Amino acid sequence: MEEQALFVLAERDVADAERSGYSDYSYWGSTIRVFMKNYAAVFCLGLLIVLLVFIMVQPYLPAQRDPNEIHLSQETFRQLRNVRPGAEFWFGTNSIGQDLWARIWSGTRTSLGIGIAVASWNVLIGIIVGTLWGYVRKLERVLTEVYNVLDNIPSTIIMTLIAYMLRPSISTMVIAMGVTGWVPVSRFIRTQVIIIRDREYNLASRCLGTPTGRIITRNILPYLVSVIMLRFALAIPGAIASEVFLTYIGLGLPLHIPSLGNLINEGRQLMMIPVMRYQLIFPSVVVSLITISFYVMGNAFSDAADPRNHV
């Protein structure tokens, strides 16, 4: 038999190839579809969006007050202290006559702002350092040692030092939390990178001489998008919790910059005073709502981003 008889060149039919290769599967589409099926998560997402929009526009709404303005009684010219929630002050006033409604939303702005800034910074630096650490073997040793040292330096020392060198402000808080906050993120990213860096397709890429930068940005990072997004979503409530904790140990924001941390800390001592407890309850509820929303949403997103759940 002639060889030609055995092997016939197949005709290359582009249309046919597309037909057989076609799949209406889209990663992001599926992710979103799965995510949307989780009603709790969708509700939380909605809640967060509403909250974000609200705190942005709140100062421009009618009848809003300055969070730091001290309200005086018209008759006595004395501060309207601890006025209970009512028509005049929706969330009441605090111990020097400042409007709690304004303070809580201003505090939410501050805390969410800190949270988003810290989370973005930590995730960004974490990704850069983490991928280099995980992929570039020459850097591994050095970065591992740097990581070990940084991870073991109590963050309080750094925070105290920063608080000493810079005056307490939102940016100080962001810097204080950002100085070492990226360290665990970078380790997490590094681990993820290590998992996939030696997979066959990456080995193949390397063999074919693809530059490292291209492998990282094209082969590795896209794979990590879902975990990174998740990490980011959870870093926000994490930063808010850190802020509460820092305030507790005396390194938080001063009272003239309202934040959820200092509002809660102020409210704590009122726990056993029924008539004034509202000053603790309102900020606590806001923190809880934000945290719950991010957790539920983050986990739902993580589930949705897992291709195994796309079937």
Added chain:
Amino acid sequence: MSNRPEGTLRSYFVTIRLNINCVKNNSCKQMFRGRNKPLSAEQKNQGRESAMKKYISILVATVVIVTACLAGFSVQATAAPIRVTINGRPITTEVPPVVQNGRTLVPFRAIFEALGAEVDWNERTNTVAGYRGPSFVLLEPGSTRAFITGREIRLDVGPLIVAGRTMVPLRFVAESLGAQVEWVEATRTVTIVDAPYPAAPTVGRTGGEFRSLYSGELTTLNYLTSGTFAVHTLAANIIDGLVEFDSFGVLHPSLAKHWTISPDGLVYTFTLRQGVPWLTWDGREYAEVVAQDFVDSARYVLTRANASATANILFRFVRGGEEFFNGTTTDFATVGVRALDRYTVQYTLRSPASFFLSALTYVCFFPVNGAFLAETGARFATDHLTILNNGAYILRAHVPQNRRELVKNTRYWDRDNVHIDRLFFQFNREAAALAPEMFVRGEISSASIPTAIIDGWRLDPVRRELLRPAPVGAFAFWHAFNFSPRMAPQFEPENWRRAVMNLNFRKAIFHGLDRVAAMLTFDPYDPLRQISNTITPVNFASVDGIDYTNLPALQPIVRMQVFDRALALTHRNRAMTELRAAGVTFPIRVKMPFNTGSPDWTNRAQVIEQQLESLFGREFIDVMPVGYPPTGFLDATRRPGNYAIQEVNWGPDFLDPEAYTQPFEAGHLTYSDIALASANYQRLLNAAKAEVRNIRRRFELFAEAEAYLIQNALVMPYRVGGGGYVASRLHPFQGSYAAAGPAVGKFKFQRLLDRAMNVEQFNEAQTIWARDRVIALRKAGQ
């Protein structure tokens, strides 16, 4: 009485002879002319009827002659006997009173006991002493030298020995102990009116346990090196000094039974109480408290290597102390602290200081046992095992970050005045949040109530009754103007400097600052209670029974209405014109730093900013509160001059107006340099400091200097420290009181109330205390 030493006989003869000479020479003439000699410089001249003079003169002549003839063995009054009554009650004496040189003399034991004074006859030093409350009288038979509570005076008639009894001048003794003496000719009676020394309130029960929470732990118990107030108050409970304060702030003898002060006011000689034991934590006796303990303590404090934070208080007073501390000399014998014998300790001062006795209640003058110090070395006073107790309580346990336990010292020399058996302090970082609730549940005996929850307590019918104010303290808070601003350019330091040099500008702020509004952030119910128009607080120091702030120079300031809108605006307008001419740009930026670690202060900064700007308008000033963290706060703000106006404070270390002047001294750059704005103040201050002899004058000069400071708006007095609210089963006016030093933290004299006081009860008790205090101070002559 029968234990009169043999040597007395001879000295007695000497006395008589001297007296005869006296009669022969000028003093008799004076007496026959009817002139009355003053008892002493301290005591007021008391007029007497001339008839009595005449009689006494004759009597004296007779007595002297008879005395001379009988050589003192059987002196008897020739005229009708003199009667002595105390508060209407006659006193009987084995030997009837005699009269000499116009002075009535009575047996010392009889008069002292009748006045309720403790009597002490010291053979060794040949002294007769009577102690009562804060005062004591020391007489030396055979000498005309006598001491009233340590101050030396000369008597015209000294103690005599008659029929084997030591007779002492009646008027002198009674008046020295605070009684009033009157001669009633008709009945030939010496009437002594002895109003009792006001008693501290005795409410509350004896025994029991005091419990409380504390959130700041002591770093050490070393009272000789620590500068921390809490360490000082703990020390004051377990260690006694030479003298102590009672509940009115009057000094009483403590470890010193009595003392003498040299006429030049430089040498203080203390005679110690004998048999006071040093006890270890478990109550075992380690040694006796002796004079050397005070020397060892001074040496320890002044040893540079020990880095004592209170050494400066010691070397401020004691001669040679600073030189020894600096190492200029290494010979401790040059330092003015010496043990003359086992029970006599002597301090020599570098310059006279009338308030030296009050300084002795300060920890750096507390004794320490030298042997124990050597035994414990660097570990001295690091826990309860390494400290000795001689005071009202024994420190049974000190477990850092855990608890502190004190038990009553059953071998204490004054144990009858220690009423609470046990003190238990539990460490809790969250005390501010937990203590109020634990007090309500009856688990602790005292809790301070933070400003934030006062409203809640006032609205609650149960808690309301448990809440009372805490007495104010002696720390002075004021707003300082910075005359040498070193701020970042955005705060326009040069513009500020020019503005603050202008009197009208300062006065505008001075009268425009509503201190009550600011105070509401701390005490919303009685904000006026702590507001002070002067730097030196009321009730701090007094002279001749007049409070320092009530002296003529300060009186108008105390009564002044400081916050005055109209006046402030008038000054503002004047300042505006003057400053415009001087090229100052408006609005003037006013950098006002505050400590972000203090919620009250943060709130206050916002209150002040809004209040000043709304009063003056933002075209005049732009108040810029800037928050700095507690770490390194003062190093970032006041000390380098990085502020325009800042709330600052200072507390006194001793009971003299000078204690409040240090921050205003020229060159004291870490506060604001007042001298840059006015050299006058320093002149006034120097004059006041130079006056060390005449206490009244000294006080007046200090008052003038302070008045100058305030009238020229160089500072803005704000408030006194302390205050706030507490729920407590302690009586606020029962324990020791002093405006400086650790006395206020002592549990001696205190009892546990069955129920906490409320605001009304507090106010009532305070009124009574203030009234009694005036009497007590006057009676004690302090």
Added chain:
Amino acid sequence: MRPRRSGRVIALSPSGRPDSNNRERGIYIRSHIGALPTYILKKSLGALITVFFVITVVFLLMRLMPIEGYFGDDFDRLAPVQREAILQKMGLLDPWYIQLSNFYQDLARGDLGTSIIFRPNVPVAEIIAPKVPYSLKFGLAAMALSLSLGLLLGIFQAREKGKWPDALGTSYVIFINAVPAAVYFLFIQLYLTQLSGLPILYSSARPLSWILPAVSMSLGGIAGYAMWIRRFMVDELNKDYIKLARAKGLSNTRVMFSHVLRNAFVPMVQHLPTTLLMTIAGSIFIESLYSIPGMGGLLIDAISRQDNPLVQALVLIYSTIGVFGLFIGDILMAITDPRIKLEKAGGAR
């Protein structure tokens, strides 16, 4: 602040799994368990170097703190000579490199130093030693509670996945994570004592007073473990080997315990030594609220008071635990999981 790692009883990745590094570590650990001695030696050396770097960095950071901090409130009252005397006594007048070399020399002799501010003249070891047992006792009790209750809850939830017990458990987990600990700890302390009559403060003589702090301390851990084990089991139950085991006819319980839990235990083992050792760091919230004289907050106090020797000693202890704890964890993991091999130059540590 306690070292970050011990913030929760077990470090959880956002997905609720223990840090996934643990599992992947196995991929990289290639050598044989037979090389253990060399491995231990090498790792120990590396760990020592890490600790050395950490304390050096911390030493230098502390020297950047403001001088004022060493005087507390006394500063303005002190004469300049006094200030100098105080700094001299604390050994702070020497140049930093002299101080550093003194510190190394003392350390080499096994001397952690003497406290300068927190409790002047008291050896640091003597400050720390009495506190450790308290933190350890409560930490271990809380861990035992967290592990047992957390795992039980998680397993229960996994079994009842999607039903109301699962929802209840999840809401507990969410609640604990959402409400700030500073708030619910205080709430429990004040209200539960009011309701139950339990003592507010800890007292070594009253065992009843031990209950609330131990329980409060374990709440976060329970939530953490429950969340993690639930997730782990739900994931694992879909895996082929479980399907095989089921197919073989093993009972559900058997599958759970002999397969799933065993596998779940492996990643936990790595963190367990550190977590156990780190309990000595105590919990600042609980110890502060209940007056437990433990280690919680000691580091923060030491830092804010600038007690350099104490800070250095604490950092030395914590970093040693951190570094060596994980290293022990690696070994334990290699022992428990035969698939994991130790490697010469290992993972992160």
